Amino acid sequence: MDFQPTEDQRDLRAGVRDLLAGRYGRDALRASVDAAQTGGCVDRALWRELGEAGFFALRLPEADGGVGLGLPEAALVFEEAGRALVPGPLVATHLAAGVVPGAAAGTTVVTAFDLGGGLVSHLAEADAVLGAPEVPSGTPVRSADPLTPLHRVASYPQAPASAHTAVGALLTAALQAGSAARTVELAVRYAGEREQFGQPIGAFQAVKHLCAQMLVRAEVARTAVYAAAVTADGTEIAAAKLLADEAAVGNARDCLQVHGGMGFTWEADVHLHLKRAWVRAEQWRTAAEAEELLAAELLGAAS
Template identity: 35%
Template sequence: MRFALSPEQEAFAASLDALLSTLDCDTATRAWGAGDHGPGLKIWRRLADQGLTALTTPSHRGGLAEEDGTGATTVDAVLAFEVLGRFCPPGPWTDSAVLPCLLDDEILASAAAGETLVSLAFPPYLPFALDADIADARFLVDGTSLRGFTPGTPLTSLDSSRRLFEPVPGDELGPALDPARAFDLGALLTAAQLLGAGRHLLEMSVAYAGQRRQYGREIGRFQAIKHLLAEVVTALELARPLLHGAAVTAEPADVSAAKVACGDAAHLAARTALQVHGAIGYTAEHPLGLRLTRIRALTSAWGTPAVHRHRVLAAIAP
């Protein structure tokens, strides 16, 4: 079987990329981390108008997904979240996308429209709730049950824009529809963001290597720099088919393989970007830092690398 993106899918990803390139996501992300949610919420609403928050919601709840497969698919969601990873806008994007796997309720319509922000806690894989302080709806996956929760102690994240809170369990709301599918989708969309962030760091590194001069020539002309960047290209290009394949099959082992590969490739891109940029990459003002901390935080979100490697091993071991 030959898998290739359709022209419509490529155009959708390109339209999101074009839109986000006109928005100041870096400033919004920094403001979000400082407690000013206004700029980030404006970006949230703009992307909701483009249908991003409705990609995984069934049509009978106001979303774009159809049961017969004619509407938005998981591949479409992965493409969208890869673009999100490139620009790193703040907000609980993955939580909102996963919610349709956990319940079938009227709240899905407002979430799909971008009017309701959702915060999820999914222990042990997602023990802390993202942006619970400003979320309109909060859900805690307790085994096979779904509970509400209130935000407890705020916690510090490596990524200052990821505002985490300990969930204080509330009343039971009923059974969770498909927790296993919710976890896999969350891990898959997190992998997509990692891949997008890694690809963006590669582009930044290539551009900088073509501008920075040492010893009378651009550093990108040195063989050592070329080798570093080539290794990143290889890692990212090998991870992307795993990501898209997992979006098609939805097999847990495939999802975990994609999460590991995208995380490793993004980490390599981050490490190489620091080597190429040098001291300027360590400054808080440089856009490189936003992707570095986001990659570090997302690598362990929705299952650590050890968790996902164990799932792959369990699937292939005799």
Template identity: 65%
Template sequence: MRFQLTDEQHALRAAVRDAVGRFLTAGSSWLVAPRGGAADGYSPAPLVDRGLWSALGELGVFSLRLPEAEGGAGLGLPEAVLVFEELGWALVPGPLVATHLAAGVVPGAATGEAVVAAADGSLVEWLDEADVVMPGAEGAVAMRSVDPLTPLHRVPAPARIEPVAVLLTAAEQLGTAGRVCGLAVQHARTREQFGQPIGAFQAVKHLCAQSLVRVEVARAAVYAAAVTGDAVDIAAARLLADEAAVRGARDCLQVHGGMGFTWESEVHLHLKRAWVRARRGGGGTESEELLAADLVGRAG
């Protein structure tokens, strides 16, 4: 079956990218050395950009799936996936999924006035910055995060994960996968070695081509899962998106070489964020077990 985005969906995606782009252009960039000035490059207390949070609320990012009668846009999962793909592409920090799911439940979440944190599997993101913490995060203990822009806490009892949260995480991973694929191709075209662009070398060509294949396969799976809403489809999409993001970011780092590790480059931040997202609930073994159970059930 051939899926085509509608004009309205294209406009929604463009609006989100434009809104985020304006904050990046205005100097509120999170794609630079983190705030705090710690000697090892890690900020001890990353902050949610409240201006951006309000802008996302005004744009309807958090209220997207609320009925119009409740002040939302009345849209569905396909539109939410497109929006979260853009947020992943831009590496927007903050508990985006938790706040989106809290819209209509927590006052101020839908409009971006409240930052909401929630346990996602065994992790809680942005606990100290949250205005509201959903049940399930009791007893959380701070831990060192590989991503300097995503503070983490670990909870003693893993929380149950909604399929929508799993799918939106997959959409964020898809955005990251698309971004790092583009960065790798751009660098391969412009960086020269031995008098020619490094993209002329077969090994680099293969890295870029494999990254693109993973992106397109994951995109098809994530978009299809957004249409069906089926838990098994979502599990498959999550596995493919996690792989596309993590492997794509690693290959992008390989294409960039040593400069990809520097704070002047955003590449290493994409890899670190992809690693953190991959540890959220609903990924890895959980999705594999769901898929295996479905296959066994069909065989039986």
């Protein structure tokens, strides 16, 4: 079985990266952070552009107006969205394509009960909630990530529909893998620019080791995500989510370490990757849930 992206898949990934670089670069990211202080952070115009590009309808059959691709392609484009830190319920809207009117086209923002405990992200900006008859009211809850506003609702399903959980976990893992790769780039770039004692800090062994560890985490997570996207196996997806969560959180922390005090300032982007990684680690499938699934699979294989 070949887990390497094909030429068409690489072109798709490059196209999405170019789209997001032109439409949601650093200035747009910082504008979203500023806007989130007084209102929503979902850029409706960008949402529609993603819809027009087929981001949400990627896995819909062509007969239904979709692109007709599969999970491997979806993993690639979500990896790029994670790299760019695009805010909003991307996974839920993608899962709602073909089910909720306007989701595939990006004219409808759809969120989901994917956090547990009655927490819902982007509830105030959502037009629909996946699997719910209407958008419920909720109480705002302080979020670690300024670009992932949270609400707590009193009545909610215990979990998203099982048909969505695995795909939701895989696509969230792809977002995490993209963030992990991006923080490697940020750390390496800063290590080459910042000087101490007359030389770039990247020349020091301790910094080299941090960056190398980050690269290993990112590549292992990416490989696991790609493999799970090809097999669509529930156990593989659980492992990919676990590895991607660890890579996104661990790499963001190490990237902060490379940046030193600069990384903790509001002006830097590093802390945004860490805060988003914390929230995503709780979405669709937590580490504890993934570990339970993997343990059950191992016990079953051993019996």
